[in-house]
Amino acid sequence: MRTYHLFQKITFIVSLLVSLSLLASAQKSLVTGKVITAKDGQPLPGVTIIIKNTSIGTVSNVSGEFSIQAQIGDTLVFSFIGLQTRLVKVEKTKLLVKLHGDQNQLEEVVVSGYHTVKKEAFVGSCVTVKGNSLQRRADYYSNTEEYNSFSQNQFRKALDAPLSTFSIDVDVASYSNMRRFINNGQIPPADAIRTEELLNYFTYDYPAPRGNDPVSITTEVSAAPWNPQHRLVHIGIKAKEIAMENLPASNLVFLIDVSGSMSDPNKLPLLKSSLKMLVQKLRPQDRVAIVTYANHTKELLPSTSCENKQKIISVIESLYASGGTAGGDGIQRAYRIAEASFIKNGNNRIILATDGDFNIGLSSPQELEKLIETKRSSGIYLTVLGFGMGNYKDNRVQTLAEKGNGNHAYIDNLTEAKKVLVSEFGGTLFTVAKDVKIQVEFNPAKVQAYRLIGYESRLLEDKDFNDDTKDAGEMGAGHSVTALYEVIPVGVKSNLLGDIDPLKYQKTEKKEKKSLTDSPELLTLKLRYKQPDSDKSSKMEVAVIDKNTSLNNVSENFRFSAAVAGFGMLLQDSKYKNDLTYDDIIHLAREATQYDPEGYRKEFIRLVESAALLK
Incomplete structure (x- = not known):
């Protein structure tokens, strides 16, 4: 009988140890590392790193370095155009990953944002290989991106x-x-x-x-x-x-596009991570309000002191994408809120985050330009952050930034978000x-x-x-x-x-010599x-x-x-x-x-x- 009870105790202890071990292995750890080329050991910026079978990912920075929350046993997928995709099983929390050149891989997939898509679904042209060089294929799909056309300056x-x-x-x-x-x-x-x-x-x-x-x-x-x-x-x-401590207090209004077109991983999810980084940079004397727009405009957060950063971050984390894009109404609402919370001698600014795809109410570049121009004398500046691909409306966001006493950045990954909103914080937000x-x-x-x-x-x-x-x-x-x-x-x-005929009514040569x-x-x-x-x-x-x-x-x-x-x-x-x-x-x-x-x-x-x- 004693032997049986002893066996039960040993079995229980072993089961407990196994459970604790499994629990420990299931906990996420911060995995850091560096991606380099196998050929010459140079750091690789812009490498997409995702956890296999998930949409969780990151991008290597300009030094090839990355960090990601992952579990021991997860498989990380490293992708970069022109190099072989590599799968690395997480067995330790610090990695050095070398990527090799590969030609065949480019025939099948291209890297888009945080995920890899088959070329049949890719928006834009695809890549094929001939000999030792790459060629673009003129296969275009549902690309609705818009850019203002212009002619280069002439002599x-x-x-x-x-x-x-x-x-x-x-x-x-x-x-x-x-x-x-x-x-x-x-x-x-x-x-x-x-x-x-x-x-x-x-x-x-x-x-x-x-x-x-x-x-x-x-x-x-x-x-x-x-x-x-x-x-x-x-x-x-x-x-x-x-210096950061000498910058004036900020009255910021985050105007966030949460329409259905923002659902892609390189849009609203990236946008939320970007704004959370900015909030962490702000000081107690700074204030943030949050306005969203889709089919309708909503004020999700009144102007709130950054002493309560967690409240601001919680609202950002709760955002999801659905519906149309009433951007014009959102802009008007954001200006009203900024004006109501105006800080004299402070930094009063709207930060508009969008793919620029306005389709409800005021939507054309001309209409938006007129709206923004009426607000120019208000003392409120405008920063426009562009996100996404496939339907990105560069012409609209460029117009808003140029006419709204502001600036315009395109956020293609978290490293760029850090550059614009953290590393260059003063230049982006303080005139x-x-x-x-x-x-x-x-x-x-x-x-x-x-x-x-x-x-x-x-x-x-x-x-x-x-x-x-x-x-x-x-x-x-x-x-x-x-x-x-x-x-x-x-x-x-x-x-x-060019060649222009001599003028009939002016003596050009005499004029030149005299002037x-x-x-x-x-x-x-x-x-x-x-x-x-x-x-x-x-x-x-x-x-x-x-x-x-x-x-x-x-x-x-x-x-x-x-x-x-x-x-x-x-x-x-x-x-x-x-x-x-x-x-x-x-x-x-x-x-x-x-x-x-x-x-x-x-x-x-x-x-x-x-x-x-x-x-």
């Missing part, structure tokens, strides 16, 4: 049009959207490439402002890499940094200079013709520069803006200028800005002389920005690209990676390499 003769005027642009949405296309095995549409947004995605080593002006100006001139006979003028604008515009006067004695690279949607009339009622772009704390002009020097023959000066200056750069609480602008002015600096002796800022601009020209199939190749861009960018605090320049090089395979 203008300095004698006829010596002034070039434009609003600065700190938006970066085009870059992360372009990255999404390439990581999914597609070359993006030409109209999706706004070169200024590619340029301004990156951090440049510009000097901080000094004195009372909130911005500094840096200029540099050298040869254009795609046409050595031409000169490239680099303009860098840097806004002052403000230090508003209505910033630039006017360049070219010296026709030195400049035969010029063209502004990018900023097509930001061009202003020359008379707008001194008109303080004309809207222009905003710069946030720590933001930088980069602009490039390609210049054809006097005496250089070019077939890019030219002997100034050594290539151009004069003027910049206007307003303090955030002022309606009167201040002006800065800098003269630029071409010192004939060779491309080998320019700064990394110049070299890298030229590489990014060249990449934009190739993606647009620009007639100005001359004989520029992807290899030229890669070589130029590799010579400019010493200043790369977040690793984004290295990620850019890998994107160029991927794009070269897709051509």
